[in-house]
Amino acid sequence: MTDDLLPHAFGAPPLRARLRATPDDFRVDEILGYEPDGAGEHAFVMVEKRGANTDWVAREVAKFAGVPPLNVGYAGMKDRHAVTRQVFTVQLPGKADPDWSAFPHAEVVITPLGRHSRKIKRGALRGNRFVLVLRDVEGDRADAEARLTAIAARGVPNYFGEQRFGLGGRNVEQARAMFKGRRVDRDKRSILLSAARSHVFNGVLAERVRAGSWDAAMDGDIWGLDGSRSWFGPEPFDATLADRLARFDIHPTGPLWGQGDTPAGGDAGELERTVAARDADLAEGLAGARMDQERRALRLRPTELTWRWHDDGALEVAFALPAGAYATTVIRELVTEP
Numbered sequence: 001m002t003d004d005l006l007p008h009a010f011g012a013p014p015l016r017a018r019l020r021a022t023p024d025d026f027r028v029d030e031i032l033g034y035e036p037d038g039a040g041e042h043a044f045v046m047v048e049k050r051g052a053n054t055d056w057v058a059r060e061v062a063k064f065a066g067v068p069p070l071n072v073g074y075a076g077m078k079d080r081h082a083v084t085r086q087v088f089t090v091q092l093p094g095k096a097d098p099d100w101s102a103f104p105h106a107e108v109v110i111t112p113l114g115r116h117s118r119k120i121k122r123g124a125l126r127g128n129r130f131v132l133v134l135r136d137v138e139g140d141r142a143d144a145e146a147r148l149t150a151i152a153a154r155g156v157p158n159y160f161g162e163q164r165f166g167l168g169g170r171n172v173e174q175a176r177a178m179f180k181g182r183r184v185d186r187d188k189r190s191i192l193l194s195a196a197r198s199h200v201f202n203g204v205l206a207e208r209v210r211a212g213s214w215d216a217a218m219d220g221d222i223w224g225l226d227g228s229r230s231w232f233g234p235e236p237f238d239a240t241l242a243d244r245l246a247r248f249d250i251h252p253t254g255p256l257w258g259q260g261d262t263p264a265g266g267d268a269g270e271l272e273r274t275v276a277a278r279d280a281d282l283a284e285g286l287a288g289a290r291m292d293q294e295r296r297a298l299r300l301r302p303t304e305l306t307w308r309w310h311d312d313g314a315l316e317v318a319f320a321l322p323a324g325a326y327a328t329t330v331i332r333e334l335v336t337e338p
Contacts, residue, residue, distance in 0.1 A: 006202060007209045008333055009157050014147050015139035015335040017315065019328075023051045025133040026082035028327075031320065032075065033126040040117030042073075042089040043097050048109045050083045057108055058088065065090050065098050075125035076323065079163075087113070089120045127322040129304070134315045134335055144315065147334050148307055155248070155301035156333050157205050157214045160198035161326030171195035172282070179285030193289055196282040197256045203275040204254040205298050215299045217245065217252065220266025224253040224297045227322060231295045234265040251297035257283050258291035300325050 020026045036044035043065075049057050054077045062069045071091035078084035088110075100110040165171045175192040178184050184192065208214040217237040224231045226249055235241075244250045255262050255272050262272045276283040302319035309315055317334070321327065 006206050013336045014143035017134035017137040017335045020081050021135045023083050027131040028084040029129045030086035031127045032087050036114035036116040040115050041093045042091050042116045044113045044116040046111040047088050048085045050107045052107050053080045054078050073119035075120050125323050129320045130327045131318045152305045155299045157209050158297050158300035159329045161328045164198045172199045200257045201254050218268045220264050220268040221252045222264050223250045251299040253295040254298050256294040257286045258293040259287040302330050
């Protein structure tokens with residue numbers, strides 16, 4: 001299901017505007033959650049890039065430092081059409097740091113922060129802060145601010161963003177072909193498995209948005225702990241769970257499909273099996289690939305949400321999200337791009 005077909009939680013977006021008119025209109029700062037420990041053979045550096053791909057930057061950093069690409073670590077991929085800041089580690093056994101100021105690409109600035117004892121691993125971050133500027137804005141300001149207030153209070157459906165599905169959503173069709181026997185390399189296989197799981201998850205979430213239950217309890221729900229990959233249930237929904245749901249301590253979850261049956265029970269489990277059956281080739285392919293049944297929160301609440309209007313009519317929106325969440329998932333509730 002393409003992004004434009006996914007239902008909105010609050011009705012049609014109140015604004016039309018351009019996002020990413022320039023890379024500077026989409027700024028991302030990584031929230032790593034820890035500092036360099038001051039010792040070890042890993043250079044701990046801040047990388048600011050503009051309009052550049054994270055993997056390409058990592059390879060160029062390795063080349064500049066004279067080490068294999070595997071010696072370079074980073075926690076997550078960052079948007080290419082943006083200005084992003086994130087930490088890299090560069091393993092330099094028995095070597096001093098190179099002169100990072102001499103890095104030969106003007107679109108990348110590297111700042112040394114010290115030494116660290118370990119390589120940064122993928123996924124080892126708490127989240128990201130975003131500052132987005134919407135230009136050529138059309139629509140009522142009062143309606144826009146009411147929508148932003150609703151997003152701050154209730155959150156948004158935690159859809160996987162279009163980046164997960166590749167150009168034109170092709171990753172899902174390539175996953176179907178892979179499950180039918182087409183050979184792909186290991187790195188591509190991982191991307192296609194993720195796209196297939198994300199497609200099934202988005203399908204379940206879309207049904208719950210239509211039913212108004214994306215941020216509410218459903219019979220048989222599996223509950224996810226906020227800020228954690230831990231989950232529990234199903235169990236009867238009572239006043240204690242209702243209070244925790246209202247406080248954003250827990251969230252209803254949807255399936256990251258894999259082998260075996262969904263752990264959800266009752267109506268929630270029936271819905272998940274029905275949606276998975278619509279894409280049986282994907283669900284069966286994921287099971288055949290021995291992917292485990294896992295869970296993802298259906299609800300995403302941006303924190304530190306603020307906004308301001310520029311003198312030229314542009315709207316600047318800032319917020320923080322946990323790792324694995326998409327800024328475009330938040331902003332799609334506010335704006336439609338022309």
